[in-house]
Amino acid sequence: MSMSDSSDRRTDPLVALSVEQLRQRTSMKWRAHPSDVLPLWVAEMDVPLAPPVADALHRAVDRGDTGYPFGTAYAESLAEFAAARWRWDGLRVENTAIVPDVMMGIVEVLRLITDPGDAVVVCSPVYPPFYAFVSHDGRDIVEARLGPDLRTDLGALEEAFICARRGGRRAAFLMSNPHNPTGVVHTRAELEAIAALARSHGVRVVADEIHAPLILPGAHFTPFLSVPGSEDGFCVISASKAWNLAGLKAALAVAGSEAADDLRRMPEEVSHGPSHLGILAHTAAFRDGGEWLDELLVGLDANRSLLGTLVEENLPHVGYHPPQGTYLAWLDCTRFALHDEDGAGPGIVSDLAGPAKLFFDKARVALSSGHVFGTGGAGCVRLNFATSPEILREAVERMGRALTGLGPCP
Structure with a gap:
């Protein structure tokens, strides 16, 4: 160098x-x-x-603040971050739920909108835990392979939706936004097309947006729940990847306006998974780690x-x-x-x-x-x-x- x-x-x-x-x-x-x-x-x-994350953790430890989580500061900090970074002011704190981490949150959301034996569509190649967590929870995986340009192939996705819904099954599309492992950042037009396609086939979308803060020059992140047609969808997000907080478990599930009642059915005990220190760390990251x-x-x-x-x-x-x-x-x-x-x-x-x-x-x-x-x-x-x-x-x-x-x- x-x-x-x-x-x-x-x-x-x-x-x-x-x-x-x-x-x-x-x-x-x-x-x-x-x-x-x-x-x-x-x-x-x-x-x-x-440093803002380290300071928040040091303050909590110094005062012995290591009890049970409380309040909505995490969701509020995410809403502020989303408005500032992505010009999205549609995140409603009341339409969020604290979950242990993104993958466990995805599993819990899928349990709200699908049953064992139902299908979950993924765009392969994709993050390996999508296969492991979903199949271990009794759902069938249906693949829609990415195109040669590593972007979503809408034709393949529609075929996967048809397959997933066959026999009257309920189905969900588990989307990686941005996509892991390719690093593709979906455009607003792509997300609008995905939302319309999912609507037309009665497929619910769950977007893993854990990498959302990590957008490199030349691209712009669009939250899935900000596009028309996404109202019955969900996203699950945390500060884990962008601020290296995998060891401090905490994430948020966010429901679209038509999915809020589904999210309220999430068992209360799910919110016991994340730690108080984890929530403090993720809150500090979104609020002060810009x-x-x-x-x-x-x-x-x-x-x-x-x-x-x-x-x-x-x-x-x-x-x-x-x-x-x-x-x-x-x-x-x-x-x-x-x-x-x-x-x-x-x-x-x-x-x-x-x-x-x-x-x-x-x-x-x-x-x-x-x-x-x-x-x-x-x-x-x-x-x-x-x-x-x-x-x-x-x-x-x-x-x-x-x-x-x-x-x-x-």
Whole structure:
């Protein structure tokens, strides 16, 4: 990195910690693999805690404020953030419910609008827990594969809706907005088309918007519940991904105006899942963490550009669509015809196969294996670039060396 680059990134949280400091962490990202492995897999960022969040937690601990959650400050802070960042003033505090985390919130919402044996549509390849959590709760998964441009294919989605509703079943569409793993940020026009299609087929939409604050330059986030036709839908959101708060559980389920009565049927005991400290942390992030988030987004944008250069230099036969949001990159390694048969299937996040196994064994770089993301994921990997430029550069250079001698198939 040049002197000017270093100066430009002096406030970037991604350059604040050394590898030695990161290896002192005890959470999953840095402890699941041996110390010679560079971990670019699970959605944890290599950043210090945002000062407003740290201050809120310190204040609570100092006064022994570690009891049960109370009040609506979390929902109020999200409403303020949504109005300021997304120009959406339609989030009503009374139409929200506190849930343990986004995936558990999704499960609880799906229980309100579907029964065991009903169908849940997903756009594959997609976040592996969509498969695991939904199928473990007795719902059937119906896939609508993304188009070649990695965006929603409305034709495939309509076919999936028809299949999901067959036999009079109730159905829901579990949407990733922005999309994980591709980093696609859905446009307002796309969301309006999805809402209209869901309405016409009697499908309820549940939007996972956990990555919503992480929109990179060149794109704009549209909350699903802000578009016409979304009134009977839901979103589930938290500050977890944008402020690195996975260890501080708390999320919010938000209902559209026509879905508020459904949300009120959520069992009261669901709200016991999140911790008081978690709610304080997420509230502080949405209310006071904007400046820190802006600095992070500058660093993520720089890393996105750096990754593009590194892929071109070291992985010229690997497909890379620069993500519009999130800190996740979807790398298409299918030209190398590396096989994924050894994997355990969609949603099983612990197994490595195909290119992810090659990069782990030969490059000592841990990535998320594409096959667990469902149809369209085999032969691909997901890379988390929320790390320092030095770690990112070293990892991709190792990956390039691992492919030496493995020419792409014609």
